[in-house]
Amino acid sequence: MLENITTAPPDAILGLTEAFRQDPRPNKINLGAGVFKDEHGATPILASVKAAETAILAEARTKAYMPIAGDPAYRQLVQEMVLGAEHPALRARRVRTAHTPGGTAALRVGADFLKKACPQAAVWLSRPTWANHRGVFSAAGFAVREYAYYNHAARSLDFEGLKTALRAVPSGDIVVLHACCHNPTGVDLTAEQWAELAALAAGRAWLPFVDFAYQGYGQGLEEDRLGVLALAQACPEMLIASSFSKNFGLYQDRAGALTLLASGAAAADAAFSNVEIAIRVNYSNPPAHGALIVTRILTDPALRRQWRGELDAMRTHITGARQRFVAALRAHGVPGDFSFIARQQGMFSFSGLGAAQVQFLREHKGIYMVGDGRINVAGITAANLEYLCQSIAEALS
Numbered sequence: 001m002l003e004n005i006t007t008a009p010p011d012a013i014l015g016l017t018e019a020f021r022q023d024p025r026p027n028k029i030n031l032g033a034g035v036f037k038d039e040h041g042a043t044p045i046l047a048s049v050k051a052a053e054t055a056i057l058a059e060a061r062t063k064a065y066m067p068i069a070g071d072p073a074y075r076q077l078v079q080e081m082v083l084g085a086e087h088p089a090l091r092a093r094r095v096r097t098a099h100t101p102g103g104t105a106a107l108r109v110g111a112d113f114l115k116k117a118c119p120q121a122a123v124w125l126s127r128p129t130w131a132n133h134r135g136v137f138s139a140a141g142f143a144v145r146e147y148a149y150y151n152h153a154a155r156s157l158d159f160e161g162l163k164t165a166l167r168a169v170p171s172g173d174i175v176v177l178h179a180c181c182h183n184p185t186g187v188d189l190t191a192e193q194w195a196e197l198a199a200l201a202a203g204r205a206w207l208p209f210v211d212f213a214y215q216g217y218g219q220g221l222e223e224d225r226l227g228v229l230a231l232a233q234a235c236p237e238m239l240i241a242s243s244f245s246k247n248f249g250l251y252q253d254r255a256g257a258l259t260l261l262a263s264g265a266a267a268a269d270a271a272f273s274n275v276e277i278a279i280r281v282n283y284s285n286p287p288a289h290g291a292l293i294v295t296r297i298l299t300d301p302a303l304r305r306q307w308r309g310e311l312d313a314m315r316t317h318i319t320g321a322r323q324r325f326v327a328a329l330r331a332h333g334v335p336g337d338f339s340f341i342a343r344q345q346g347m348f349s350f351s352g353l354g355a356a357q358v359q360f361l362r363e364h365k366g367i368y369m370v371g372d373g374r375i376n377v378a379g380i381t382a383a384n385l386e387y388l389c390q391s392i393a394e395a396l397s
């Protein structure tokens, strides 16, 4: 049976990391996967994480299974981080959270649960979106459709196109939205636009499923809740997938969460019992380590302060990298106006480079980026900036 199966293509994002590793060129640059890098191009463990980890290891007494939905303390902390501790939905006890192995598992568990809850629904993704969204929802058995999001000519949000598309989404369908730092474009909605979108969601009665992978990387930990809060105010039900890969730098520890808001406490309990079944049949119960670190940091005031400082520093570093990149492109006489890169937020920039240029940069220069021209801005350092700009100038000529 296994002789008949054809080879699958490498993953559009994580496959780049592998190809980059195998590239022998000394001046190669990895602008592929969304991993934070400091000014030396390293992805260090946060000091707050190291301290929490040391304490956890010293105190650990057991490796017994976690509950199916994870540690209750972690789940409550996630709810407070995502919605704010005083959110009325928390007081109304209509929010439930499961600890999942990263944001991807949160999306997949949510998708499996929704396939059971609303088997006829279709899932709507922004065009463009994170390359793995389509894979996750298709794997769960959903038909996947797209709504307009990005105006390539203006290099900005196509809000009119988005509204037109989402007004036509049938009631009961599922719409995947990016809470902040839209992946791959870096283009987000304003507060007014979120309010309009939330009213539209409530009016049309489609279900928002929010991917919240970059909380703290846009404007700040609280500021980045903007879209989630607008939707939670307008819509009785929604799902939120959180990832702590980026904001705690816990990429390999797979710490994430799926949060669901239901119309009331009883509905939340019923829905959540099915989420637990989706978890049990997929991976039984979550890996503890990353979540223990998050819990420790968020419950220890000194560690929490330290982590907030480190998170703010990562965000500021990327903002600076954007500005330095725009200035350097101009200084190298690269044709075109790249000022839009400084206006985008989060880790990614939709550079506008086409497939041929992306291929040229990879093959001839050892510069790796996602095929749609998405650049991980955090991968740009003082040491590689000049080579990068020269190479882009060549690619464009």
Ligand code: LMR
Residues within 6 Å of the ligand: 013, 014, 032, 033, 034, 035, 130, 132, 183
């Ligand atoms: C990315 O978009 O690069 C990250 O979310 C990593 C991944 O899993 O694709």
